[in-house]
């Protein structure tokens with residue numbers, strides 16, 4: 001299977017992009033592995049004819065928006081992100097009517113239609129920098145209310161309004177204060193994703209995007225890490241840093257990220273099925289918001 005996938009990639013001049021939560025066998029065959037921001041930046045730079053995104057739909061949509069002239073496919077059509085589904089264009093319009101002077105910041109975990117209504121997008125790696133870069137004092141921020149709370153704590157001088165108020169990722173909502181207590185009792189550092197609940201974030205030793213976790217783990221401190229995000233992240237950290245100790249939470253599984261198998265990847269490369277198709281108008285508007293984010297470079 002691996003050989004066939006490599007041969008298909010070469011024959012079709014295809015690039016395979018995988019998120020940090022993909023299975024390790026998919027990551028091993030990918031040309032790019034990273035967090036949402038890293039995948040977006042690399043998608044912009046690729047010269048491949050075919051882009052296969054092993055992640056969830058919003059990641060494939062972002063790659064398509066940044067490469068309107070290239071074919072972008074997702075191996076499993078219904079690999080979605082329940083967090084992205086919390087935000088609709090109507091909710092953004094309603095919030096804008098209430099706060100006409102506010103800026104609209106849309107987390108990349110969102111649909112293309114929602115991004116098209118954003119002034120700028122952000123990822124968990126750059127949310128604070130993106131919000132700081134804006135002149136407005138009031139920021140409509142969606143769909144993740146926990147990431148919004150994190151930004152609010154970091155930038156108390158602005159008002160961050162979560163849209164909708166309760167948008168969340170079920171995987172990260174599963175982390176509790178009891179997990180923090182158990183981790184600290186075991187002597188490990190608590191490293192959490194900003195999608196975790198605010199009370200968990202407040203007790204954490206480090207809050208980082210998945211890419212931020214990869215970078216911080218390289219800095220050489222020796223204590224064990226309890227990693228509060230999707231458990232595949234820990235598999236990746238163990239491969240990258242074999243001398244270090246990382247603990248995962250076995251229940252922290254993103255079901256949609258796990259939908260793509262090696263067989264699906266091979267089939268996708270062969271058939272080129274499940275192409276991402278978006279309206280040119282939505283893509284043009286969403287691209288402005290994504291490129292503005294990339295230009296902030298935070």
Ligand code: 13P
Nearest residue numbers: 035036037123124209210
């Ligand atoms: P990252 O951008 O940190 O990889 O997060 C994406 C995501 O879906 C987190 O659940």
Ligand code: SF4
Nearest residue numbers: 081082083169171254
């Ligand atoms: Fe969406 Fe949560 Fe899965 Fe990330 S972990 S893709 S936010 S459902």
